[in-house]
Amino acid sequence: MKLASLKDGTRDGALAVVSRGLDRAVRAGPAAPTLQYALDHWTRVEPELRDLARRLEEGRAEGAEPFDPAAAMAPLPRAYQWADFSSYVTHVELVRRARGATLPDSFWNDPLVYQGAGDCNLGPTDPIPMMDPGWGLDFEGEVAAIVDDVPAGTDEQAAGRHIRLLMLVNDVTLRDLVPGELAKGFGFFQSKPQTAFSPVAVTPDELGDAWDGDRIHLPLLVRRGAEPFGRPNAGRDMVFGFRRMVAHVARTRPLAAGAIIGSGTVSNADRGVGSACIAERRAREMVEHGAPRTPFLAAGERVRIEMLDREGRSVFGAIDQVVTPVRPPQADPRSDRQSD
């Protein structure tokens, strides 16, 4: 089952079931008006949504409409929890090596995570706002899971049963704000602006045997403009799987339904597959040539992140964004976002 949140003028969008081929959609309606609502009541709502999905595939869903990714918000336009890991440890090792630092051995056993914020998520084709070209705008291609309610102290094995949906992420990062912020000791804040997500989130069964209950074994296709930038396999070199990540964040507190758990930049030790972010390529250049050569994103550039199944069909639809300069507000524009 594939689910999207369609733009309808509200903050959370209208929950829709999308066809396997991503060409048609049907709104779930009052039974589950938003994806957050569906996750809040998953046990009751899931069978109804699956029934609707079946009817959609069979051409029997009343009110079906063409599906346009540009009409989709993030599956969760507002999320109460966004926890993003660095599960591809070879990526962390490489980035550290580039700045002359070594990787503590513990990083192979103890997951690294940062607490993000999901209050203003971007849709798959929303512009990437560029407020200041000097901030070092970068993309990060990731995979993510959405869980239902996870009690505090849930162990790794039980954690797997809480994974309800999977999706793709563009974890936009302002690289030149990172060093100063991390030096202060409390982690990222300004260096992690709004995050973008794929047009649909899918139940794990949509992946067939490419999902082993813990990892997605498919390449993540990342393009920068016309250039194929990377195609690392999300199931390879992922040191911590989703079960471990969920258990890690739930160690001392529960997770509320709708929490999003991200993998961190997908990265393979095999350099032939390229990279899912600019910073990683720059780190390789630093190690090889003593200096980075690839610039960060400029205004007007396009980033595309997608994943195809073994038959070449898009699983989640594409994140496809253009970097767009924006100015800070001149006056108080509060009324702009008031929805009534």
Place this chain on the structure above:
Amino acid sequence: MKLASLKDGTRDGALAVVSRGLDRAVRAGPAAPTLQYALDHWTRVEPELRDLARRLEEGRAEGAEPFDPAAAMAPLPRAYQWADFSSYVTHVELVRRARGATLPDSFWNDPLVYQGAGDCNLGPTDPIPMMDPGWGLDFEGEVAAIVDDVPAGTDEQAAGRHIRLLMLVNDVTLRDLVPGELAKGFGFFQSKPQTAFSPVAVTPDELGDAWDGDRIHLPLLVRRGAEPFGRPNAGRDMVFGFRRMVAHVARTRPLAAGAIIGSGTVSNADRGVGSACIAERRAREMVEHGAPRTPFLAAGERVRIEMLDREGRSVFGAIDQVVTPVRPPQADPRSDRQSD
């Protein structure tokens, strides 16, 4: 105007207007079923809520009921954004001095903030869960603001106009998990479990001239069991006011309505007023005696955080919590939290 979210079996509670004396409440009903809804539509909903508050004070509100803080959830039981600062820099300086570190000069000019998670907030009288007595359970008394939609790049002056509500916080912290987590470089995660909030959030006008548009000039009263632990004035030694904090977190991204901005542990340079967290007292003991003497919280201990106006009346009601041992789930208890 004072607002509470009453326990009604739902995840977000029922929005209620509470009387100035905190003795009566009336549900806002369908016009504004939850506080998040009210914040999402503040311009439209605020006048209706203020009218209801007026009728409640005049004894003319239909359906008014006695207000019991134990029936209150956190004003926002789920929040999309919880950003917590360290605005009382003398506190940071003291804690650092205790571990032999100095404070970078920049900390007086550049606010320190960590990204928290607000998906599972605790109500004012909910137990503080103690999963492991070895984690060094501590309270932190803070003040916090709730904002409406804040556009990215909003400056300090404009930021003030977005502050809609104020409340108190118990930012529960697991001290013994902090050093290992901060050493990894990405900030807090497991060391910051669920946060608790006061019974009501109030519009700034409820504070009269104790609110200057940026700071709350009243002592925060913190008790540990029968002991008055601290009474630092929240308006004193607060290096960064709420306007600066809001502008800081909105520098590179918007904030969605309902974002919570916390001050960090309230702390005064005048040691005679005591402390709003155990760690600060332990830091003073470390500096004076070479070792901390005051233990962290044990099971059964009670923490009370409150603020009185100049006439001695409680402004926000009291956070009043008892430390309660809990066990991690034995089996998969998913169904426990499914609300239907």
